Amino acid sequence: MCCAIDLAQRGVSVVVAERRPAGQPPSVKCNHISSRTMETFRRFGVADKIRAVGLPDDYPNDAVVRTRATGYELARIPIPCRADRFTDSSGPDGWWPTPEPPHRVNQIFFEPILFEFARNIPEITILNRTEIRDVEQGEDGVRAQAVDLDTGKSIEIQAQYVVGCDGGRSTMRRKIGARLTGDAVIQRVQTSYIRAPDLINRITPPRAWMSYLYNPDRAGNLVAIDGKETWLVHNYLLNDEKDFESVDRDACIRSLLGVNEAFEYELLQKEDWIGRRLVATHLRDRRIFLCGDAAHLWVPYAGYGMNAGIADAITLSWQLAAVVNGWATDGMLAAYEAERLPITDQVSRFAMKHAKGAISERTSIPPEIEDSSLEGEAARTAVGKATYELNVQQFACAGLNYGYYYDSSPIILYDGAEQPAYTMADYTESTVPGCRTPHFWMRDGSSLYDRLGPEYTVLTFDPYLDIEPLLQAAQSVGVPITVLNLSGEPAPACYDTRLVVSRPDRHVGWRGDELPVEIDAFVDRLRGGRSS
Numbered sequence: 090m091c092c093a094i095d096l097a098q099r100g101v102s103v104v105v106a107e108r109r110p111a112g113q114p115p116s117v118k119c120n121h122i123s124s125r126t127m128e129t130f131r132r133f134g135v136a137d138k139i140r141a142v143g144l145p146d147d148y149p150n151d152a153v154v155r156t157r158a159t160g161y162e163l164a165r166i167p168i169p170c171r172a173d174r175f176t177d178s179s180g181p182d183g184w185w186p187t188p189e190p191p192h193r194v195n196q197i198f199f200e201p202i203l204f205e206f207a208r209n210i211p212e213i214t215i216l217n218r219t220e221i222r223d224v225e226q227g228e229d230g231v232r233a234q235a236v237d238l239d240t241g242k243s244i245e246i247q248a249q250y251v252v253g254c255d256g257g258r259s260t261m262r263r264k265i266g267a268r269l270t271g272d273a274v275i276q277r278v279q280t281s282y283i284r285a286p287d288l289i290n291r292i293t294p295p296r297a298w299m300s301y302l303y304n305p306d307r308a309g310n311l312v313a314i315d316g317k318e319t320w321l322v323h324n325y326l327l328n329d330e331k332d333f334e335s336v337d338r339d340a341c342i343r344s345l346l347g348v349n350e351a352f353e354y355e356l357l358q359k360e361d362w363i364g365r366r367l368v369a370t371h372l373r374d375r376r377i378f379l380c381g382d383a384a385h386l387w388v389p390y391a392g393y394g395m396n397a398g399i400a401d402a403i404t405l406s407w408q409l410a411a412v413v414n415g416w417a418t419d420g421m422l423a424a425y426e427a428e429r430l431p432i433t434d435q436v437s438r439f440a441m442k443h444a445k446g447a448i449s450e451r452t453s454i455p456p457e458i459e460d461s462s463l464e465g466e467a468a469r470t471a472v473g474k475a476t477y478e479l480n481v482q483q484f485a486c487a488g489l490n491y492g493y494y495y496d497s498s499p500i501i502l503y504d505g506a507e508q509p510a511y512t513m514a515d516y517t518e519s520t521v522p523g524c525r526t527p528h529f530w531m532r533d534g535s536s537l538y539d540r541l542g543p544e545y546t547v548l549t550f551d552p553y554l555d556i557e558p559l560l561q562a563a564q565s566v567g568v569p570i571t572v573l574n575l576s577g578e579p580a581p582a583c584y585d586t587r588l589v590v591s592r593p594d595r596h597v598g599w600r601g602d603e604l605p606v607e608i609d610a611f612v613d614r615l616r617g618g619r620s621s
């Protein structure tokens with residue numbers, strides 16, 4: 090959907106084929122929209138609507154670790170509620186350089202908003218209950234064979250390109266002969282969506298959005314969905330529990346919540362899943378591309394499944410739109426895989442490493458942790474400290490949001506400087522080509538990102554520098570460039586050159602103190618090569 094919206098906002102007509110019927114509620118999976126994704130939603134013009142839904146305004150977005158939902162609290166990672174999200178900077182993500190901090194909200198609330206938003210864009214046609222069965226590609230375009238699942242009627246869709254955002258069992262992945270490689274099973278999780286109106290009254294305040302539940306019997310995770318009565322309960326299966334249905338769901342839920350037989354709840358949905366680390370061998374075959382779970386599957390630590398998929402989508406969409414709109418050459422399309430595949434592999438390994446740490450932690454909980462004795466208290470303090478250190482990295486993952494960079498792209502002009510290393514949690518802002526364009530607030534209080542153009546933007550820090558040759562070279566081949574004069578603005582120190590070219594996806598494409606002498610070749614590089 091994000092790929093479609095971004096393409097459409099760049100003037101490209103898109104057909105979205107989706108098996109599900111219009112209006113069918115999504116499954117209750119994703120609970121975290123990353124800051125980087127919220128920045129994308131802000132660019133689309135839908136961030137405010139999405140931020141307005143989810144938990145109540147004053148419901149803390151904190152992540153906690155408890156023995157059981159109704160048991161002892163071991164650690165708390167403070168994340169402000171919606172009402173305080175833009176004013177409270179005291180938490181571990183309070184320093185983030187962004188106009189859009191993350192938003193903790195379940196997919197059931199924000200997906201319908203995105204669908205509605207897309208439905209109202211004239212360039213987008215959504216075909217619900219339509220399944221793509223096959224795609225043939227030729228020199229000039231693709232033909233997709235689809236079927237209307239209600240009538241059985243065959244449908245043919247002709248287009249210039251196909252983007253397979255078709256999930257873990259992707260038809261498009263098979264079509265382009267890509268294989269998933271990595272670790273097929275890291276963790277089995279029995280997940281239940283429940284309605285339990287009395288649970289909130291049994292949990293000692295303050296409230297939390299997510300609660301890891303660690304006790305000697307088993308471990309799990311509880312997510313507040315509406316902040317009132319609906320909850321998602323993840324039950325991490327033990328090593329010898331291979332079959333979801335043979336594990337007593339009800340007993341596990343009661344044990345994790347710390348409630349007895351008399352406690353009343355209703356099972357709304359089962360959402361059992363297997364955590365994996367799988368990455369596709371390639372993301373493209375000529376006119377067919379893969380994004381999202383079609384390209385990668387990993388354990389959702391740090392909430393980076395959907396968010397990474399959206400990053401894929403909006404990297405591909407501007408590049409595809411540039412080619413369709415005629416200002417980039419086919420060479421631009423090689424950038425997508427060169428940029429996203431290494432990042433995909435890296436993120437999958439971050440998530441995997443975190444998963445290993447979390448599994449080791451929750452399977453070695455001291456037996457006395459629930460005792461009211463001094464030993465019990467000491468165990469709670471020790472586990473609380475360790476689990477805070479481990480988990481603050483995933484709940485305040487600045488590196489995953491802003492730190493990743495593209496270091497081998499055919500459309501970025503590198504200058505020999507190395508991009509700063511990053512971890513899941515750490516990010517050093519930088520204008521080394523390939524890095525995220527560092528964000529800052531302008532003197533008038535506006536966000537740099539709101540001032541960037543829709544395509545390339547040249548940021549100039551010296552009003553006397555003549556950039557006319559660049560503008561003329563760009564204009565002669567139709568490359569859209571916005572000029573943004575930032576002299577006198579409070580830019581961070583990493584802006585240490587007089588010029589920076591920011592790409593449509595807010596990564597640095599080039600920087601320097603003088604325009605390159607070979608200005609036509611420079612512009613050609615930004616647009617994927619010279620037209621033949």
Ligand SMILES: Cc1cc2nc3c(=O)[nH]c(=O)nc-3n(C[C@H](O)[C@H](O)[C@H](O)COP(=O)(O)OP(=O)(O)OC[C@H]3O[C@@H](n4cnc5c(N)ncnc54)[C@H](O)[C@@H]3O)c2cc1C
Binds near residue numbers: 106108122280382395
């Ligand atoms: C329990 C759980 C919690 C998670 N929490 C988070 C989180 O907090 N944050 C996060 O970022 N990620 C999270 N994830 C991961 C996230 O859910 C996925 O990465 C994300 O949904 C993938 O999106 P996608 O669009 O690529 O694929 P999907 O969501 O699988 O969507 C694919 C769509 O394509 C349609 N489709 C498939 N084949 C065809 C076809 N042939 N023709 C037409 N339509 C077709 C399907 O109907 C489906 O709607 C979580 C995952 C799980 C299991």
